[in-house]
Amino acid sequence: MNLSLYGPPGSGKTTVGKLCARLMQCDFVDVDAHIESATGSTVAELFASEGELRFRARERAAILQLAQRDNLVIATGGGALLDAANRTALEASGPVVCLRASAATIRARLSGDRTRPLLQPAADGELQLEQLLAQRQQLYDSFALQLPTDGLAPQVVAQRILAEALAWQPPRNSDSSPALLLGSGALQYLPRVLQQAGLPLPALIVTDTNVAPLWGTALGSRLGVPVCSVPAGEAHKTLATMRLLYDAFLDHGLERGSVVLALGGGVLGDMAGFAAATYMRGVRWINAPTTLLAMVDASLGGKVGVDLPQGKNLVGAFHPPALVVSDPCVLATLPPAQHAAGLAEALKHGLIADAALFAELPAAAPLPRALLQRAIQVKLDIVARDPLEHGERAKLNVGHTIGHGIEAACGYTLPHGFAIGIGLLAEAQLAVRLQLADAALPATIRARLLQLGLPVAQRGLHAQQVRAAMQRDKKKQAGQLAFALPRAPGLVEYGVHANDADIMAAIESVCT
Template structure:
C-alpha cells in the first residue's frame, strides 16, 4: 500500500492499493470512530461497488445509508445537492457523522460540497473509482457544483479526512474514462515530471504507481497553495480552454478529453509564438494519440474565447494561462483578455 500525506491546514492521508474495498470500514475506523455514514454514489457505481462498501462499513460498526443519483456531469447541480442535503437530514446525520463519496469526480465534488455546508461542515472520505478522480479530483479539497452559466461556479475548499483509492475498482471503467484519467496524469508529467510523462507516453506503466506519483505531485502543490491564489493555478494546464470545450460541446466532450485538447491548443500556440521549445507540442500530441486521446474539437476560436472569458479564472482584463516551455517545465502566462481569441486561433491552426 502506498501512503501519501497531504500537509494541508487539516492534514490527511491518501492510501493507494489494490483490492481493499471490502476493508474500507476497517481503514476508516483507524481515523474516525463508528458513526452514521451516508454513502454518496451514482447509479453505475452503486451497482458495481455499493453493496461491498456498505457491508464493509457495517462490519466495522458504522451505520450506513446510501444516496444514489443518476451518473454524469448533468447531475452535478443544485437539485442533486438539495436532494442529498435532505437525505442527510432525513437520516439524522449529525455534525459528528460522515459522508463517504464512492465514485468519480462528479460524486466527489457533490458529496464534498454537501459535506462542506451540511451543519456548517461535516467530515467526508473519498473513495475514488475513476482514474480522473484518483489522480486529481479526490485530492486537494476543491468541491463544487455547476450552474447553467458554467462549471464549478458554486463550491468550497473542504479537505477530506481520508482518500482511499482501490485501484482494482478502475478495472471496470470504460476505456474512454481511462483515457480521460490518463489525460490528467499526463498533465502532471507536462507540468513537473519528465519521467512520468515518458512512462505514460511509452505505455509501460503500472496504474497504482502512476496514481501514487500524481497524488504526490498534486499534494506538493496543494499544500503550498491550499486556496488556489498562486502556484496551484499551475494545475489549470489545459483547463481554461478545456472547460470552454466541455461547455461549448454541451458536455458531450468528456472532461479529461477536453483537457487534452485544451493542452494541445495551448502547447501549439506557445510553440508557434516562440514561447516553447521546438518539438514540445509534437511530443505531447504523440502521448495523447498513444493513450487514445483526440487533440481536436471542431469548435471555433471565437466561441471558445468567449466562453473561457466568462470563466471564473478571469481576473480583471487579464487571463492567466499555463504554458509548457518544455515537457516538465511550465509557467504561468498572463494574457490580455482581448488577445485570448487570437492565441486560441493560432493554437487551433
C-alpha cells in the first residue's frame, strides 16, 4: 500500500512526505519532480510551452502509473486531484491525507518562490493564492483525512500522519483470533488489503437499510460486487432474516470457496457471520464494522448468532471472520447516540484491563486513534487467550448480564451500549454488596458514564421484568447466573454467583 499527500501549494507535502518515507523506510516520489525528471523541463516551463491541459495529461499518466506500485509515499501537485481519475487511483492504493494551511502560512512559506505557475503575481500585484484556495476549498474539504499544519514543525506533522493514517495490523496471538486491519480510508483500498491477506474479492456484500445508502451501494459499485441489504436493527436479528440471507447466497451462486463481506454494525455482523457459518457448513467472511461499538467489540470476538423471542443470541456459533477491516472514516456518519453507545464498550474494556483508558476516554467524536487501538487491544488479547470462552473471556461479559436483561425488558428499543453502561453501574453495585469492590466504585463509574453522555438509569424499568429476562441468559452455569463483576478500574472478577436479594437490589438501583 502507498501513502499519498495532497493539499494546497505550500502545505508541506514534499517536505513532510520525505520525512514520512524516511520513517516508513520506503521510497518517496514527488509527482512534479517525477515529471520534471522524465521531461527535462520544470513544471513552470511545461506550463509555458505546452499549456495546463497538456501538463495535466502528463500528471495523470504519472499518477496512474505510480498508483500501481507499492510501498511509496507520494506527494502530488496542488491541482492533481481535481482530476477524479487521479483521486480514485491514489485512494485505491492506500490512504490519502490532505494537508491544510492558512493563506497567511502558505504566503510566508512561498514568499519569493517563482517556480509555481499558478501562483505568480497577478496584474494588480496581488498573489492569486486566495482565489486558488477558494476555488479548491470544496475539494480539500471532501477528504476524510485532514491535517492542519499551521505552526507545526514538519517532523510533528509526519509523526501525526503515521499515527492517524497508516494502517494498524496488530499481530495475531492465536489462529482462532481474527486478522485485523484498522486504517482510515481502508474501504477505499480494500482490494489491496484483500490481496495482501490472500483473500479474493467478496462474492456478496451484506449490509442493512441504514448503511446501504451511506456506504454499501458505493462500495459494491466500486468493487463490482452485488449488495444484499436486510432490515436494520435488533428486531430483525431473527431466523426469518437468516432465510433471506440464505436465499441471497443461493441466488448469487455462492460456493464453499466464496467469501462474504459484512458491512454494518454489531447486529449486521452477527447475522451475516452466522449465515456464513451455517451456509454449506461454513464459508469465509470478512467483517467491515461501521459503528464504534462494532469496531471496539462486536467485530472482534468471532461470535455470531441470532436472537429468539426468548432472548438474545440464543442460536449462534463461534465463526471468526477471515479478516476484520475497520475504517474509522465511516464513523463520520455515526449519530451521536451511536457514538456514545460505542464508548460504553470502550469504557468496559478499560474497566477490565486498562485503568488509564477508563479514565482518559473523551466524549467528543472522533475517538483518538491511539485510544481506539487500546480499546481494541484489550479484547484481542483476551480472545486470543480464551477463544471459546472456557475461562478468562467471561471478563468481557461485565455489565452484560444485567445489561442484556435491561435490553430485553425494554423490548430492544434501548441502544445496546446504553444498556451495557447501565449494566456496568448495576453490576458495580452488586460487587459492592458482595464486598468485592470499594464502596466508591459505583460513583466513579456513574461519573464516567455521565461524562460520556451515557444514561445511568432507565425510566419506567421494572426490576422484576429485568430479572425474568436474565433467567434466559446463555451464560448460566448449572442453572445459576455467573457474573463478571468490576472490582476496580482495570480489574474484573468472573464466575461470581450472587443470591437473588443482592441481584434484585443491584437492578433496582438503576430503575427509576
